[in-house]
Amino acid sequence: xxxxxxxxxxxxxxxxxxxxxxxxxxxxxxxxxxxxxxxxxxxxxxxxxxxxxxxxxxxxxxxxxxxxxxxxxxxxxxxxxxxxxxxxxxxxxxxxxxxxxxxxxxxxxxxxxxxxxxxxxxxxxxxxxxxxxxxxxxxxxxxxxxxxxxxxxxxxxxxxxxxxxxxxxxxxxxxxxxxxxxxxxxxxxxxxxxxxxxxxxxxxxxxxxxxxxxxxxxxxxxxxxxxxxxxxxxxxxxxxxxxxxxxxxxxxxxxxxxxxxxxxxxxxxxxxxxxxxxxxxxxxxxxxxxxxxxxxxxxxxxxxxxxxxxxxxxxxxxxxxxxxxxxxxxxxxxxxxxxxxxxxxxxxxxxxxxxxxx
Amino acid sequence: xxxxxxxxxxxxxxxxxxxxxxxxxxxxxxxxxxxxxxxxxxxxxxxxxxxxxxxxxxxxxxxxxxxxxxxxxxxxxxxxxxxxxxxxxxxxxxxxxxxxxxxxxxxxxxxxxxxxxxxxxxxxxxxxxxxxxxxxxxxxxxxxxxxxxxxxxxxxxxxxxxxxxxxxxxxxxxxxxxxxxxxxxxxxxxxxxxxxxxxxxxxxxxxxxxxxxxxxxxxxxxxxxxxxxxxxxxxxxxxxxxxxxxxxxxxxxxxxxxxxxxxxxxxxxxxxxxxxxxxxxxxxxxxxxxxxxxxxxxxxxxxxxxxxxxxxxxxxxxxxxxxxxxxxxxxxxxxxxxxxxxxxxxxxxxxxxxxxxx
Numbered sequence: 001x002x003x004x005x006x007x008x009x010x011x012x013x014x015x016x017x018x019x020x021x022x023x024x025x026x027x028x029x030x031x032x033x034x035x036x037x038x039x040x041x042x043x044x045x046x047x048x049x050x051x052x053x054x055x056x057x058x059x060x061x062x063x064x065x066x067x068x069x070x071x072x073x074x075x076x077x078x079x080x081x082x083x084x085x086x087x088x089x090x091x092x093x094x095x096x097x098x099x100x101x102x103x104x105x106x107x108x109x110x111x112x113x114x115x116x117x118x119x120x121x122x123x124x125x126x127x128x129x130x131x132x133x134x135x136x137x138x139x140x141x142x143x144x145x146x147x148x149x150x151x152x153x154x155x156x157x158x159x160x161x162x163x164x165x166x167x168x169x170x171x172x173x174x175x176x177x178x179x180x181x182x183x184x185x186x187x188x189x190x191x192x193x194x195x196x197x198x199x200x201x202x203x204x205x206x207x208x209x210x211x212x213x214x215x216x217x218x219x220x221x222x223x224x225x226x227x228x229x230x231x232x233x234x235x236x237x238x239x240x241x242x243x244x245x246x247x248x249x250x251x252x253x254x255x256x257x258x259x260x261x262x263x264x265x266x267x268x269x270x271x272x273x274x275x276x277x278x279x280x281x282x283x284x285x286x287x288x289x290x291x292x293x294x295x296x297x298x299x300x301x302x303x304x305x306x307x308x309x310x311x312x313x314x315x316x317x318x319x320x321x322x323x324x325x326x327x328x329x330x331x332x333x334x335x336x337x338x339x340x341x342x343x344x345x346x347x348x349x350x351x352x353x354x355x356x357x358x
Numbered sequence: 359x360x361x362x363x364x365x366x367x368x369x370x371x372x373x374x375x376x377x378x379x380x381x382x383x384x385x386x387x388x389x390x391x392x393x394x395x396x397x398x399x400x401x402x403x404x405x406x407x408x409x410x411x412x413x414x415x416x417x418x419x420x421x422x423x424x425x426x427x428x429x430x431x432x433x434x435x436x437x438x439x440x441x442x443x444x445x446x447x448x449x450x451x452x453x454x455x456x457x458x459x460x461x462x463x464x465x466x467x468x469x470x471x472x473x474x475x476x477x478x479x480x481x482x483x484x485x486x487x488x489x490x491x492x493x494x495x496x497x498x499x500x501x502x503x504x505x506x507x508x509x510x511x512x513x514x515x516x517x518x519x520x521x522x523x524x525x526x527x528x529x530x531x532x533x534x535x536x537x538x539x540x541x542x543x544x545x546x547x548x549x550x551x552x553x554x555x556x557x558x559x560x561x562x563x564x565x566x567x568x569x570x571x572x573x574x575x576x577x578x579x580x581x582x583x584x585x586x587x588x589x590x591x592x593x594x595x596x597x598x599x600x601x602x603x604x605x606x607x608x609x610x611x612x613x614x615x616x617x618x619x620x621x622x623x624x625x626x627x628x629x630x631x632x633x634x635x636x637x638x639x640x641x642x643x644x645x646x647x648x649x650x651x652x653x654x655x656x657x658x659x660x661x662x663x664x665x666x667x668x669x670x671x672x673x674x675x676x677x678x679x680x681x682x683x684x685x686x687x688x689x690x691x692x693x694x695x696x697x698x699x700x701x702x703x704x705x706x707x708x709x710x711x712x713x714x715x716x
Contacts (some may be wrong), residue, residue, distance in 0.1 A: 029675035097501065106452025191681075194656065196554060196578040202656070202674045210675065218657055218680040220554040221579045226686040228411065254580025256587060257615055264618050270493055298552065298578055301659055303671030312656070313661030316560045321667035322576040323549075328584040 003183045006212050010165040011317055012057040015064045015130065018071045019248025022061070023168055024051045029207035031303045040069040040088055047095040047102075050198070054167020055241045055277055056136050059101025062092045066109045070125040076115055076116065078120055081118045085110070087211035095287045098327045100242040105132050132276075136169040139274035139341035140176050145236065146340040147177025153186055155234045158262075160193040161252035162200040163239025163272065163325040164208045165336075171286035173239040173272040175208065179341065182214050189234060190216040193224055195252060197297040197324060221254050226333055228265040236262045237339070240273040247332030247349030249273075259334035271330075272339040275357045285329035361541045364570050365459040368523040371417040373422045373488065376429045380419070382409045383524055385452055387532025387565035388662045398446055399428040405453040405460075411558070412525020413599045413635055414494050417459025420450045421487035421660030424467045428480040439476045443468070444485075452477035455647045456608055456685045458600040460638040463490050490634075497632035497699035498534050505535025505595065505630055505697040509546055513539075513592045516620075518551040519610035520558040521630065522566040531597040531630040533566065535697065540572050548574040549591060552583055553610060555655040555682060579612050584625040594620045595697070605690030606643025607631075611683055629688075630697040633715050643687035653680035658670040 013022040020037040026049070027033050035051060037043045043065035048054050051190065052061045065078050069088035073081045089106050098104060109132075112124040161167075163174035171179045181188045183199040190209055195201035202218055209216040219227065235260055249255070249271050262269040282288060301318045318320075338345040338353070345352040371380040378395040384407070385391050393409060395401045398432050401423035404410050410419045427446035431439045453458060467490075470482040481483050509515065519525075521532035527539045539546045548567055554561035560576055567574040577585065585591050594616055600608040607613070620627040640646060657674040674680075696703040696711070703710040 014471050017579070024572060029678075142694070160527070194554065196552065198578055200671060202678070206678050207675050210678070216679065218653075218656060218674065218678055220611065222554055222610075222615060223681070223683055223686075225615035225618065226683050227681075229686075252580075253578065253584060257580060257583035257619060260583065260619055260622050261615060264622070295576075298576060301661065301673060303659065303673035305669060306669055311663060311669065311671060313659070313663055313669055315557060315659060315661035316576065317565050320560070320568070320576055321574065323581070323585075325581055325584050328581075328587075 001213055002311050003179060007165060007171065007216065010208055010211060012054065012166045012169055013052055013060050015067065018062050018063070018068055020068065023166065025053055025204060026051055027310065030310055038068060039072055040065045042044045042294040043068060044091055054162060055099040055101045055164065055239065056168030056173065058096055058099050059105040059276055060133045060136060060169055062102045063105035063109050063309065065092050067129040068108060070122040071107060074122055075154050076118065078118055079119065085113065088237045096291065098291045100130055101276045104239045104276050108132060124272055131232060135171055136276065139276070140168055140172060140250045142341035143173055143272050143274065143339050144171050144176035144180035146343050147270070148180035148184065150235065151177060151181050151186065151188055152234070154188065156189045156232055158191040158193065158236045159205060160201065160238045160255050161195045162204040162358040164205055166204055166208065167239060173274065174237045175205070176272060177237060178214060179212060182212060189226070190214060190217045192216050193254065193258070194218060194220050195254060196221055200252070218311045225261045228261050228267055232314065233267055236267060237272055240271050240277045241274060241327055242282070242288050243271065243278045243338065244282040244284050244288065245280055245350055245353055246284045247335055247353065249330045249335060250285065250288045250327050251330065252288070253328050256328040256330045259330040263334050268336040269334060270337055270339050271335055274341050278357055280357060285331060288329060290328070291326040293323050293324050293326045298322040315342055342346065344354065361537060361570060365523060368566055368569060370524045370527055371410055371413065371418050371422065373425065376426055378419065378422050378426065380404065380410050381524065382413055383562060384409055385668065386561050387524045388668055393471055397430055397701050398423045401426060402449055402453045412520060413457040413459045413597065414526030414531065414558070414632070415461040415524065416454055416457050417634055418494060418527055419490045420460045421463040421490040423450050423465050424464060425484045425487040428483040432476065432480055433641050436476055436478065439479065442566065443471065454649065456599045456649045459634045462634050466490060491527055494632065494634065497634070498526055498528040498530060500530055500536035500699035501630050501632065501697050502529050502534035504701050505628070506538035506542065508593065508628065509535060509539050509544065510592070514547045514549060514590055516549040516551065516591045516594045516616065517563060517615055518559065518596045518613055520562040523561055524566065526564055531632065532595045533563070534630060535595060536572060537570060540570060548572060549582070549585055550574050551612065551614060551616070552576060552578050556609050558610070582616055583619045586619050586625055590624055594625060594627045595630055598629050598635045599685055600640070600646050601629065601631060601636045601696070602640040602642050602646065603638055603708055603711055604642045605693055605711065607644065607688045607693060608646045608648070608685050609688065611686050614686040614688045617688040621692050626694040627692060628695055629681045629693055636711060636715055638715060643689060646687060649684045651682050652682045653682050656680040656682055670671060
């Protein structure tokens, strides 16, 4: 099977008229269960509970969610329709606070629904939501092509969290150069950060790489520094949830740690992200809201027991107090460049980002 | 209950003639089960399987293990006794490779068994093994007294892994200044790194602190950088498994990451360790053997289910490939000082370490 045939089996999200289908990422890698979301409220729940996750996938889900809302509101008059869409947008926007893709998707869908009849607006929202997914696929492929040029033969790449097919669309962002290298038969090796607390690296990235037959090793987040100082890692590539104009980057908690370690060890640190992840209204990382999630994400964990039953365990003492920031901000100074669909953006970032996406 | 009364309930290891009793640390915090080791082979198994863990506790266990071996060999003639003790020492030494305390304990016990009758040698080994534990208690208390002076009122302290009562003896090493501050009613707060893969922070440090009623929050290893850059952490204190003469320090995997992050954020980074953790024969960190443990430590995890049954889960896909170095080396340049029973050792470390322990 070719890389592309294998890729087809790993899809984050699809829309079929009013229905959204997605792989429930909470059950991976133990079960590949496709769930159907019948209305936009179910879609909001799926985003909030992280059945669908990853900046790009959340963005596409939000657009599709608004398409669902529009289709649900087709019997309303224009005034009530607009109110309904406004309320649905607000709810979708508040489902996850950090990834900018969500806001961009909603903005794009709302913009095409400013004029016309209810029927026309519905059609425009649906078309735009599909276009968002299509644009993401294009961006993903281009990120792969540009990023692959940064990988030497036998490169050892560290990645954090999951920025692959399930986090984005198609090839993802951080994994896209890696998949492109595989397509071109360039030998590479991937170190996969486990990415506590939700273990997206262990559960999703490792699973995706093994499905794509790309050689990898899972490591705990604590071990990345060990492999860096022992010269086992040549380059770090991560995704992003939101990038400010100055290059400060919000991404999964722990990204900042890897960036500091990479700099200390003179290892290039790249952020792979499409235009949809840049927030041109955001001057710097200080302005980015960081989501804090439940402490249960740390104190409990799910997996399968000896009988292959999906189970949840408490792994700490009862009532253990935990703080759980879900993202961190990596200051731009630690970032070597942004791999985007417009090519590699270099320093000074304020200039290169504005030039690329103006 | 006073701090000292609470402390008495948390003990790593005790010897009662030929029997060793210890809290099985693998079951914490879900069960406080005291197991009895009847002979030195059982003690080796307990060290290898990490029923007892932590540099100091391993050292004491090894001394006690040799005392068991000596008592087991009491019917042998001198020549056979010596052979038996030599074989037992070698097996004990190979049970865990990184912590130097183990070697120091064995060396001390062998040294006092160089002369005399079999009966005298047995008595000397037993006495020396008890003295090791007693010396560790003294060192632990002094580390507490010296280290507490480094903590300001309302200090926020980050610690990694477990270097408390169960890792060492009495108050431990890294936790000793914290316990001393509690004893003196100085308000402090502890951030506890979860410490994957074995979660000694989540399972043992958090449990010890909650038993001692010291305020803390558990965080994932990925989040320490977030709290550092957001100025929530004033000082980092960790333990050590082996310290070279130049100050390079082997400790639980992830320590190096925290040290680099602390330096980047101008946060003092202290290593709390007794003389027993210094390896004066070791010139630098490059000479320290790093233990690599089974990938199952990463791919599987234990905890309790809803019915409070102790269970093990697989948390990755089957056959996930993982690398699992258990320790890393923190180069001396990242370390602000060593909190020892001889006081705070400052730079240049080669001089201060040699002066303190010559």
